Amino acid sequence: MNHKNFIDVNETPALGKLIPLGIQHLFAMFGSTVLVPILTGLDPATALFSSGLGTLIFLAITKGKIPNYLGSSFAFIGPIITVSAAHGPGTALLGCLLSGIVYIIVATIVARSGVKWIDKVLPPVVIASVIAVIGLSLAGTAVDMATKVTVNNVPTISLTSIEISLVTIIVTIIAAVVLRGFFALIPILIGIVVGYLYTLLRHPDLINWQTVSDAPWLVGFGEMFTQHFKSGAVFEAMSTPSAWIPALVIAPIAFVTLAEHLGHLLVTGKVMERDLMKDPGLHRSLLGDGIATSLAALLGGPPATTYGENIGVLAITRVFSRAVIGLAAVFAILFAFIGKINALLMTIPTPVLGGVSIILFGIIAAQGLRMFVENKVDFANKRNMIIAAAILVTGIGGYKISFTGVTFWQSFLTNLTIDNIAFSTFLGILLHLLLPGKEAAREEEPQIQRKTA
Numbered sequence: 001m002n003h004k005n006f007i008d009v010n011e012t013p014a015l016g017k018l019i020p021l022g023i024q025h026l027f028a029m030f031g032s033t034v035l036v037p038i039l040t041g042l043d044p045a046t047a048l049f050s051s052g053l054g055t056l057i058f059l060a061i062t063k064g065k066i067p068n069y070l071g072s073s074f075a076f077i078g079p080i081i082t083v084s085a086a087h088g089p090g091t092a093l094l095g096c097l098l099s100g101i102v103y104i105i106v107a108t109i110v111a112r113s114g115v116k117w118i119d120k121v122l123p124p125v126v127i128a129s130v131i132a133v134i135g136l137s138l139a140g141t142a143v144d145m146a147t148k149v150t151v152n153n154v155p156t157i158s159l160t161s162i163e164i165s166l167v168t169i170i171v172t173i174i175a176a177v178v179l180r181g182f183f184a185l186i187p188i189l190i191g192i193v194v195g196y197l198y199t200l201l202r203h204p205d206l207i208n209w210q211t212v213s214d215a216p217w218l219v220g221f222g223e224m225f226t227q228h229f230k231s232g233a234v235f236e237a238m239s240t241p242s243a244w245i246p247a248l249v250i251a252p253i254a255f256v257t258l259a260e261h262l263g264h265l266l267v268t269g270k271v272m273e274r275d276l277m278k279d280p281g282l283h284r285s286l287l288g289d290g291i292a293t294s295l296a297a298l299l300g301g302p303p304a305t306t307y308g309e310n311i312g313v314l315a316i317t318r319v320f321s322r323a324v325i326g327l328a329a330v331f332a333i334l335f336a337f338i339g340k341i342n343a344l345l346m347t348i349p350t351p352v353l354g355g356v357s358i359i360l361f362g363i364i365a366a367q368g369l370r371m372f373v374e375n376k377v378d379f380a381n382k383r384n385m386i387i388a389a390a391i392l393v394t395g396i397g398g399y400k401i402s403f404t405g406v407t408f409w410q411s412f413l414t415n416l417t418i419d420n421i422a423f424s425t426f427l428g429i430l431l432h433l434l435l436p437g438k439e440a441a442r443e444e445e446p447q448i449q450r451k452t453a
Protein backbone atom coordinates (compact mmCIF):
# COMPACT_ATOMS: atom_id res chain seq x y z
CA MET A 1 0.00 0.00 0.00
CA ASN A 2 1.43 3.36 -1.00
CA HIS A 3 2.14 5.51 2.03
CA LYS A 4 0.95 8.63 0.19
CA ASN A 5 -2.54 7.15 -0.14
CA PHE A 6 -3.38 7.28 3.58
CA ILE A 7 -2.65 8.98 6.88
CA ASP A 8 -1.58 6.39 9.44
CA VAL A 9 -2.62 6.09 13.09
CA ASN A 10 0.52 7.78 14.42
CA GLU A 11 0.31 10.76 12.06
CA THR A 12 -1.46 14.03 12.81
CA PRO A 13 -2.91 16.12 9.96
CA ALA A 14 -2.38 19.86 9.89
CA LEU A 15 -4.77 21.82 12.13
CA GLY A 16 -6.76 23.11 9.16
CA LYS A 17 -7.54 19.51 8.18
CA LEU A 18 -7.60 18.00 11.68
CA ILE A 19 -10.59 20.02 12.87
CA PRO A 20 -12.98 19.30 9.95
CA LEU A 21 -11.90 15.64 9.92
CA GLY A 22 -12.74 15.40 13.62
CA ILE A 23 -16.10 17.14 13.12
CA GLN A 24 -16.87 14.68 10.32
CA HIS A 25 -16.49 11.75 12.73
CA LEU A 26 -18.56 13.63 15.31
CA PHE A 27 -21.42 14.05 12.82
CA ALA A 28 -21.15 10.44 11.67
CA MET A 29 -21.83 9.13 15.18
CA PHE A 30 -23.95 11.98 16.54
CA GLY A 31 -27.42 11.06 15.28
CA SER A 32 -27.37 7.46 16.48
CA THR A 33 -25.51 8.18 19.72
CA VAL A 34 -28.07 10.72 20.97
CA LEU A 35 -31.03 8.76 19.59
CA VAL A 36 -30.44 5.79 21.93
CA PRO A 37 -30.73 7.80 25.18
CA ILE A 38 -33.76 9.67 23.83
CA LEU A 39 -35.50 6.37 23.05
CA THR A 40 -34.58 4.78 26.38
CA GLY A 41 -35.23 7.77 28.63
CA LEU A 42 -31.55 8.28 29.47
CA ASP A 43 -29.73 11.60 29.22
CA PRO A 44 -28.30 12.67 25.81
CA ALA A 45 -25.64 14.86 27.45
CA THR A 46 -24.43 11.91 29.50
CA ALA A 47 -24.39 9.72 26.38
CA LEU A 48 -22.25 12.26 24.54
CA PHE A 49 -19.89 12.68 27.49
CA SER A 50 -19.51 8.93 28.08
CA SER A 51 -19.05 8.17 24.37
CA GLY A 52 -16.23 10.71 24.13
CA LEU A 53 -14.56 9.59 27.35
CA GLY A 54 -15.04 5.92 26.43
CA THR A 55 -13.44 6.48 23.03
CA LEU A 56 -10.40 8.13 24.60
CA ILE A 57 -10.05 5.18 27.02
CA PHE A 58 -10.43 2.73 24.13
CA LEU A 59 -7.68 4.51 22.16
CA ALA A 60 -5.37 4.40 25.19
CA ILE A 61 -5.92 0.69 25.91
CA THR A 62 -5.46 -0.28 22.24
CA LYS A 63 -2.24 1.78 22.10
CA GLY A 64 -3.86 4.11 19.56
CA LYS A 65 -3.64 1.40 16.90
CA ILE A 66 -7.41 0.92 16.36
CA PRO A 67 -9.05 4.19 15.18
CA ASN A 68 -12.61 3.26 16.19
CA TYR A 69 -15.18 5.58 17.73
CA LEU A 70 -17.43 4.22 20.49
CA GLY A 71 -21.06 5.38 20.50
CA SER A 72 -24.38 4.28 22.01
CA SER A 73 -25.35 0.65 21.36
CA PHE A 74 -28.78 -0.12 19.86
CA ALA A 75 -28.70 -3.72 21.11
CA PHE A 76 -29.62 -2.57 24.64
CA ILE A 77 -32.62 -0.39 23.76
CA GLY A 78 -35.29 -3.02 24.41
CA PRO A 79 -33.77 -4.41 27.63
CA ILE A 80 -33.15 -0.92 29.06
CA ILE A 81 -36.74 0.14 28.36
CA THR A 82 -38.17 -3.09 29.83
CA VAL A 83 -36.05 -3.19 32.99
CA SER A 84 -36.34 0.57 33.57
CA ALA A 85 -40.13 0.37 33.41
CA ALA A 86 -40.28 -2.53 35.88
CA HIS A 87 -37.39 -1.77 38.24
CA GLY A 88 -36.15 1.76 37.51
CA PRO A 89 -33.26 3.16 35.43
CA GLY A 90 -30.69 2.42 38.13
CA THR A 91 -31.30 -1.32 37.81
CA ALA A 92 -31.11 -1.13 34.01
CA LEU A 93 -27.84 0.79 34.22
CA LEU A 94 -26.47 -1.78 36.68
CA GLY A 95 -27.25 -4.43 34.07
CA CYS A 96 -25.36 -2.40 31.47
CA LEU A 97 -22.42 -2.07 33.85
CA LEU A 98 -22.42 -5.86 34.24
CA SER A 99 -22.42 -6.16 30.44
CA GLY A 100 -19.14 -4.27 30.40
CA ILE A 101 -17.77 -6.70 32.97
CA VAL A 102 -18.78 -9.57 30.66
CA TYR A 103 -16.58 -7.92 28.00
CA ILE A 104 -13.70 -7.70 30.45
CA ILE A 105 -14.07 -11.38 31.39
CA VAL A 106 -14.16 -12.42 27.73
CA ALA A 107 -11.11 -10.22 27.06
CA THR A 108 -9.23 -12.08 29.80
CA ILE A 109 -10.25 -15.46 28.34
CA VAL A 110 -9.28 -14.37 24.81
CA ALA A 111 -5.89 -13.17 26.06
CA ARG A 112 -5.26 -16.66 27.45
CA SER A 113 -6.96 -18.99 24.98
CA GLY A 114 -7.51 -17.17 21.67
CA VAL A 115 -10.79 -16.69 19.79
CA LYS A 116 -11.74 -20.07 18.31
CA TRP A 117 -14.09 -20.97 21.19
CA ILE A 118 -16.35 -18.00 20.38
CA ASP A 119 -17.34 -19.53 17.05
CA LYS A 120 -18.28 -22.75 18.84
CA VAL A 121 -20.73 -20.98 21.16
CA LEU A 122 -22.00 -18.34 18.72
CA PRO A 123 -22.17 -19.75 15.18
CA PRO A 124 -23.45 -17.57 12.31
CA VAL A 125 -27.00 -18.95 12.46
CA VAL A 126 -27.36 -17.84 16.11
CA ILE A 127 -25.72 -14.43 15.77
CA ALA A 128 -27.54 -13.52 12.55
CA SER A 129 -30.90 -14.54 14.00
CA VAL A 130 -30.39 -12.54 17.20
CA ILE A 131 -29.29 -9.44 15.25
CA ALA A 132 -32.46 -9.70 13.15
CA VAL A 133 -34.50 -10.02 16.35
CA ILE A 134 -32.92 -6.87 17.81
CA GLY A 135 -34.17 -4.87 14.85
CA LEU A 136 -37.53 -6.49 14.20
CA SER A 137 -38.65 -6.75 17.83
CA LEU A 138 -38.54 -2.96 18.00
CA ALA A 139 -40.51 -2.49 14.78
CA GLY A 140 -43.81 -2.00 16.62
CA THR A 141 -42.29 0.68 18.85
CA ALA A 142 -40.91 2.56 15.85
CA VAL A 143 -44.22 2.43 13.96
CA ASP A 144 -46.16 3.60 17.02
CA MET A 145 -43.81 6.56 17.43
CA ALA A 146 -44.17 7.39 13.75
CA THR A 147 -47.96 7.13 13.46
CA LYS A 148 -49.62 7.71 16.85
CA VAL A 149 -50.15 10.31 19.54
CA THR A 150 -51.36 9.68 23.08
CA VAL A 151 -54.75 11.20 23.88
CA ASN A 152 -56.05 10.64 27.41
CA ASN A 153 -53.47 7.86 27.84
CA VAL A 154 -54.78 6.10 24.72
CA PRO A 155 -52.51 5.76 21.63
CA THR A 156 -54.41 7.12 18.61
CA ILE A 157 -53.53 7.22 14.92
CA SER A 158 -52.52 10.74 13.90
CA LEU A 159 -52.39 11.96 10.29
CA THR A 160 -50.01 14.71 11.41
CA SER A 161 -47.61 12.16 12.86
CA ILE A 162 -47.83 10.04 9.71
CA GLU A 163 -47.13 13.11 7.56
CA ILE A 164 -44.05 14.12 9.55
CA SER A 165 -42.69 10.58 9.82
CA LEU A 166 -43.14 9.91 6.07
CA VAL A 167 -41.21 13.09 5.21
CA THR A 168 -38.46 11.99 7.59
CA ILE A 169 -38.35 8.45 6.16
CA ILE A 170 -38.25 9.65 2.53
CA VAL A 171 -35.50 12.20 3.22
CA THR A 172 -33.44 9.63 5.16
CA ILE A 173 -33.74 7.09 2.33
CA ILE A 174 -32.81 9.66 -0.33
CA ALA A 175 -29.82 10.80 1.75
CA ALA A 176 -28.62 7.22 2.17
CA VAL A 177 -29.06 6.17 -1.47
CA VAL A 178 -28.52 9.30 -3.55
CA LEU A 179 -25.98 11.42 -1.66
CA ARG A 180 -22.29 10.70 -1.94
CA GLY A 181 -19.18 11.37 0.11
CA PHE A 182 -19.51 12.71 3.63
CA PHE A 183 -23.27 13.32 3.41
CA ALA A 184 -23.85 9.66 2.55
CA LEU A 185 -22.46 8.79 5.99
CA ILE A 186 -25.01 10.85 7.94
CA PRO A 187 -28.44 10.02 6.43
CA ILE A 188 -29.96 9.61 9.91
CA LEU A 189 -28.75 13.03 11.01
CA ILE A 190 -29.99 14.57 7.75
CA GLY A 191 -33.37 12.90 8.22
CA ILE A 192 -33.68 14.24 11.77
CA VAL A 193 -32.71 17.78 10.75
CA VAL A 194 -35.06 17.92 7.75
CA GLY A 195 -37.90 16.27 9.72
CA TYR A 196 -37.39 18.81 12.51
CA LEU A 197 -37.40 21.77 10.08
CA TYR A 198 -40.48 20.40 8.32
CA THR A 199 -42.29 20.14 11.66
CA LEU A 200 -41.18 23.65 12.55
CA LEU A 201 -42.66 25.01 9.31
CA ARG A 202 -45.84 22.91 9.14
CA HIS A 203 -46.66 22.13 12.79
CA PRO A 204 -44.67 24.52 15.01
CA ASP A 205 -46.99 23.84 17.97
CA LEU A 206 -45.36 20.41 18.35
CA ILE A 207 -42.01 21.96 19.33
CA ASN A 208 -41.61 23.47 22.80
CA TRP A 209 -39.06 26.25 22.41
CA GLN A 210 -39.51 27.33 26.02
CA THR A 211 -37.30 24.51 27.28
CA VAL A 212 -34.50 25.66 24.94
CA SER A 213 -34.93 29.26 26.03
CA ASP A 214 -34.78 28.29 29.70
CA ALA A 215 -31.71 26.07 29.30
CA PRO A 216 -28.28 27.56 30.10
CA TRP A 217 -25.65 27.91 27.43
CA LEU A 218 -23.08 26.14 29.53
CA VAL A 219 -23.50 23.37 32.11
CA GLY A 220 -21.01 23.36 34.97
CA PHE A 221 -19.26 20.26 36.26
CA GLY A 222 -21.30 20.36 39.45
CA GLU A 223 -24.59 20.56 37.57
CA MET A 224 -23.49 17.77 35.23
CA PHE A 225 -22.88 15.47 38.20
CA THR A 226 -26.08 16.39 40.05
CA GLN A 227 -28.59 16.74 37.17
CA HIS A 228 -27.28 14.60 34.31
CA PHE A 229 -25.15 11.77 35.67
CA LYS A 230 -27.04 8.89 37.33
CA SER A 231 -24.25 7.37 39.39
CA GLY A 232 -26.36 7.65 42.55
CA ALA A 233 -29.13 5.50 41.01
CA VAL A 234 -26.59 2.86 39.98
CA PHE A 235 -25.02 2.69 43.45
CA GLU A 236 -28.50 2.47 44.98
CA ALA A 237 -29.29 -0.49 42.70
CA MET A 238 -26.01 -2.12 43.71
CA SER A 239 -27.04 -1.96 47.36
CA THR A 240 -30.51 -3.40 46.64
CA PRO A 241 -30.43 -7.24 46.55
CA SER A 242 -33.67 -7.49 44.55
CA ALA A 243 -32.14 -5.36 41.75
CA TRP A 244 -29.34 -7.77 40.92
CA ILE A 245 -31.38 -10.52 39.27
CA PRO A 246 -33.22 -8.26 36.78
CA ALA A 247 -29.90 -6.49 36.15
CA LEU A 248 -28.28 -9.83 35.36
CA VAL A 249 -30.90 -10.35 32.64
CA ILE A 250 -29.31 -7.50 30.64
CA ALA A 251 -25.71 -8.71 31.00
CA PRO A 252 -25.87 -11.51 28.36
CA ILE A 253 -26.77 -8.94 25.68
CA ALA A 254 -23.03 -8.30 25.76
CA PHE A 255 -22.56 -11.48 23.72
CA VAL A 256 -24.55 -9.91 20.87
CA THR A 257 -22.53 -6.68 20.88
CA LEU A 258 -19.39 -8.77 21.31
CA ALA A 259 -20.15 -10.35 17.95
CA GLU A 260 -20.69 -6.89 16.49
CA HIS A 261 -17.37 -5.78 17.99
CA LEU A 262 -15.56 -8.69 16.34
CA GLY A 263 -17.08 -7.79 12.99
CA HIS A 264 -16.11 -4.15 13.28
CA LEU A 265 -12.54 -5.07 14.23
CA LEU A 266 -12.24 -7.35 11.18
CA VAL A 267 -13.65 -4.68 8.87
CA THR A 268 -11.38 -1.98 10.33
CA GLY A 269 -8.39 -4.28 9.84
CA LYS A 270 -9.41 -4.89 6.24
CA VAL A 271 -9.74 -1.15 5.59
CA MET A 272 -6.32 -0.52 7.12
CA GLU A 273 -4.81 -3.67 5.51
CA ARG A 274 -3.41 -5.04 8.77
CA ASP A 275 -4.26 -7.72 11.33
CA LEU A 276 -5.69 -5.86 14.31
CA MET A 277 -6.71 -9.17 15.91
CA LYS A 278 -2.99 -9.75 16.58
CA ASP A 279 -1.68 -6.20 16.98
CA PRO A 280 -2.76 -4.69 19.31
CA GLY A 281 -4.99 -7.77 19.78
CA LEU A 282 -8.66 -8.63 20.22
CA HIS A 283 -8.22 -8.83 23.99
CA ARG A 284 -7.20 -5.16 24.12
CA SER A 285 -10.10 -3.96 21.98
CA LEU A 286 -12.59 -6.00 24.04
CA LEU A 287 -11.08 -4.65 27.26
CA GLY A 288 -11.34 -1.07 25.98
CA ASP A 289 -14.95 -1.55 24.89
CA GLY A 290 -15.85 -3.26 28.18
CA ILE A 291 -14.37 -0.54 30.38
CA ALA A 292 -16.07 2.12 28.22
CA THR A 293 -19.42 0.31 28.56
CA SER A 294 -19.19 -0.05 32.34
CA LEU A 295 -18.05 3.55 32.75
CA ALA A 296 -20.91 4.82 30.57
CA ALA A 297 -23.44 2.87 32.64
CA LEU A 298 -21.93 4.11 35.91
CA LEU A 299 -22.37 7.68 34.70
CA GLY A 300 -25.91 7.02 33.46
CA GLY A 301 -25.32 6.60 29.73
CA PRO A 302 -26.10 3.72 27.36
CA PRO A 303 -23.49 0.98 26.74
CA ALA A 304 -20.77 1.75 24.20
CA THR A 305 -19.99 -0.04 20.97
CA THR A 306 -17.67 0.52 18.03
CA TYR A 307 -19.51 2.40 15.27
CA GLY A 308 -19.82 1.18 11.70
CA GLU A 309 -20.60 4.72 10.54
CA ASN A 310 -17.17 5.89 11.65
CA ILE A 311 -15.49 2.88 10.07
CA GLY A 312 -17.16 4.01 6.84
CA VAL A 313 -15.53 7.42 7.30
CA LEU A 314 -12.15 5.67 7.64
CA ALA A 315 -12.74 3.72 4.44
CA ILE A 316 -13.68 6.79 2.39
CA THR A 317 -11.11 9.26 3.71
CA ARG A 318 -8.29 6.75 4.38
CA VAL A 319 -7.39 8.93 7.36
CA PHE A 320 -6.61 6.50 10.18
CA SER A 321 -5.10 9.10 12.50
CA ARG A 322 -5.84 8.49 16.18
CA ALA A 323 -5.57 12.25 16.64
CA VAL A 324 -8.65 12.71 14.44
CA ILE A 325 -10.70 10.16 16.41
CA GLY A 326 -9.43 11.62 19.67
CA LEU A 327 -10.46 15.13 18.59
CA ALA A 328 -13.96 13.87 17.70
CA ALA A 329 -14.17 12.38 21.21
CA VAL A 330 -13.11 15.71 22.75
CA PHE A 331 -15.78 17.51 20.69
CA ALA A 332 -18.42 15.06 22.00
CA ILE A 333 -17.38 15.78 25.59
CA LEU A 334 -17.56 19.53 24.99
CA PHE A 335 -21.02 19.23 23.40
CA ALA A 336 -22.26 17.54 26.58
CA PHE A 337 -21.64 20.77 28.52
CA ILE A 338 -23.64 23.00 26.15
CA GLY A 339 -27.06 23.13 27.80
CA LYS A 340 -29.01 24.60 24.89
CA ILE A 341 -27.88 21.82 22.56
CA ASN A 342 -29.13 19.23 25.06
CA ALA A 343 -32.48 21.03 25.42
CA LEU A 344 -32.77 21.32 21.63
CA LEU A 345 -32.28 17.58 21.27
CA MET A 346 -35.14 16.96 23.68
CA THR A 347 -37.52 19.01 21.47
CA ILE A 348 -37.17 16.64 18.51
CA PRO A 349 -40.76 15.57 17.66
CA THR A 350 -41.66 11.94 18.34
CA PRO A 351 -42.78 11.29 14.71
CA VAL A 352 -39.33 12.38 13.50
CA LEU A 353 -37.69 9.91 15.88
CA GLY A 354 -40.19 7.27 14.78
CA GLY A 355 -39.35 7.83 11.13
CA VAL A 356 -35.61 7.43 11.56
CA SER A 357 -36.17 4.54 13.97
CA ILE A 358 -38.03 2.63 11.26
CA ILE A 359 -34.95 2.91 9.06
CA LEU A 360 -32.47 2.21 11.86
CA PHE A 361 -34.23 -0.83 13.24
CA GLY A 362 -34.80 -2.12 9.72
CA ILE A 363 -31.10 -1.74 8.95
CA ILE A 364 -30.21 -3.71 12.08
CA ALA A 365 -32.55 -6.51 10.98
CA ALA A 366 -31.16 -6.37 7.45
CA GLN A 367 -27.64 -6.79 8.85
CA GLY A 368 -28.77 -10.07 10.38
CA LEU A 369 -30.11 -11.22 7.02
CA ARG A 370 -26.89 -10.08 5.38
CA MET A 371 -24.94 -12.24 7.81
CA PHE A 372 -27.01 -15.28 6.80
CA VAL A 373 -26.00 -14.66 3.18
CA GLU A 374 -22.34 -13.77 3.73
CA ASN A 375 -21.76 -16.85 5.88
CA LYS A 376 -23.76 -19.10 3.54
CA VAL A 377 -25.95 -20.48 6.31
CA ASP A 378 -27.56 -23.60 4.83
CA PHE A 379 -31.30 -23.60 5.58
CA ALA A 380 -31.65 -26.96 3.85
CA ASN A 381 -30.01 -28.17 7.06
CA LYS A 382 -32.95 -28.76 9.44
CA ARG A 383 -30.79 -27.95 12.42
CA ASN A 384 -30.08 -24.44 11.16
CA MET A 385 -33.71 -23.91 10.24
CA ILE A 386 -34.98 -24.97 13.67
CA ILE A 387 -32.48 -22.77 15.53
CA ALA A 388 -33.25 -19.72 13.38
CA ALA A 389 -37.01 -20.32 13.58
CA ALA A 390 -36.99 -20.61 17.37
CA ILE A 391 -34.89 -17.46 17.82
CA LEU A 392 -36.84 -15.36 15.31
CA VAL A 393 -40.35 -16.22 16.47
CA THR A 394 -39.68 -16.04 20.22
CA GLY A 395 -37.68 -12.84 19.81
CA ILE A 396 -39.91 -10.96 17.35
CA GLY A 397 -43.09 -12.30 18.94
CA GLY A 398 -42.07 -10.92 22.32
CA TYR A 399 -41.72 -14.23 24.21
CA LYS A 400 -40.93 -13.26 27.80
CA ILE A 401 -40.71 -15.09 31.09
CA SER A 402 -42.07 -13.12 34.04
CA PHE A 403 -42.05 -14.28 37.65
CA THR A 404 -43.97 -11.22 38.86
CA GLY A 405 -46.94 -12.25 41.00
CA VAL A 406 -45.89 -15.90 41.19
CA THR A 407 -45.53 -16.39 44.94
CA PHE A 408 -43.15 -19.38 44.88
CA TRP A 409 -40.74 -17.92 42.32
CA GLN A 410 -40.93 -14.39 43.74
CA SER A 411 -39.24 -15.62 46.90
CA PHE A 412 -36.20 -16.42 44.76
CA LEU A 413 -36.56 -14.16 41.72
CA THR A 414 -38.12 -10.87 42.78
CA ASN A 415 -40.16 -9.37 39.92
CA LEU A 416 -37.86 -10.97 37.36
CA THR A 417 -38.74 -10.67 33.67
CA ILE A 418 -36.47 -12.25 31.05
CA ASP A 419 -37.14 -10.10 28.02
CA ASN A 420 -37.57 -11.44 24.49
CA ILE A 421 -34.08 -10.58 23.22
CA ALA A 422 -32.32 -12.18 26.19
CA PHE A 423 -34.62 -15.22 26.04
CA SER A 424 -34.14 -15.78 22.29
CA THR A 425 -30.35 -15.41 22.69
CA PHE A 426 -30.27 -17.96 25.52
CA LEU A 427 -32.52 -20.29 23.53
CA GLY A 428 -30.35 -20.07 20.41
CA ILE A 429 -27.12 -20.81 22.32
CA LEU A 430 -28.78 -23.68 24.20
CA LEU A 431 -30.21 -25.25 21.03
CA HIS A 432 -26.86 -24.99 19.27
CA LEU A 433 -25.06 -26.67 22.15
CA LEU A 434 -27.63 -29.42 22.69
CA LEU A 435 -28.93 -30.35 19.23
CA PRO A 436 -27.01 -33.12 17.48
CA GLY A 437 -25.13 -32.41 14.29
CA LYS A 438 -23.32 -29.21 15.24
CA GLU A 439 -20.01 -30.52 13.92
CA ALA A 440 -21.56 -31.23 10.52
CA ALA A 441 -23.30 -27.87 10.55
CA ARG A 442 -20.03 -26.12 11.33
CA GLU A 443 -18.33 -27.84 8.42
CA GLU A 444 -21.04 -26.55 6.09
CA GLU A 445 -20.62 -22.99 7.37
CA PRO A 446 -17.40 -21.07 6.69
CA GLN A 447 -15.82 -19.33 9.66
CA ILE A 448 -17.95 -16.34 10.47
CA GLN A 449 -17.06 -13.05 8.86
CA ARG A 450 -18.88 -10.64 11.14
CA LYS A 451 -19.50 -7.42 9.29
CA THR A 452 -22.48 -6.03 11.18
CA ALA A 453 -22.25 -2.31 10.69
